[in-house]
Amino acid sequence: MKKKVLIILFILILVKKDDLHNNFYRNIKNIVNPNIINVLVNKENKLSKNFIPSELFKLPIDVSYENKFLKKEAAINFIKLSRYAKKKNFYIVAVSTYRDYKYQKKLYEKYVLNKGQTYADLCSARPGHSEHQTGLAVDVMGSNYDYNKFNQTKEFKWMKKNAYKYGFILRYPKNKEYITGFKYEPWHYRYVGKILAKYLYKNNLTLEEFYK
């Protein structure tokens, strides 16, 4: 009897996983206004291969790894965030920022090769579908020097409460995978501007829910 229940549960989990996978990358639209601050880039909204954001700005090395670029407005606010955090004894640096189409393609293909497509699609955006191509997304690292384990840091707790004040949102929250199409990413923040960031934070909304 127990075995039967377990088998049914297992099948249900498989179906659910498959659901998540199948509900995305359908009805893909090309993004018309890729340079606006609140642009929606996801599995349904695609950037062109040739799109390079305007006003890319190089982050100084006290707030980031070398040669990392964000769109100017996002960069200025990230610098403010990181430097203010530092004053309060929190170490928050950018480890991945703007990525071009070609680079994203390589990243995604590597994921598929190593983990298979279903899993790759949960963790990595297909080329043209990554927010990193807009220059508005930033992956951060904290005082444990491991962005993958950013959720275990005091910096993560600080970011959860304060990122919106600088115009950033936690883009792929826990338990919203079925909406965003991506697994929980405590390290990935997206600049949307202060007004929208505050609204999304206070109402616990993803960018997808806002646009719906």
Ligand SMILES: [Zn+2]
């Ligand atoms: Zn990211």
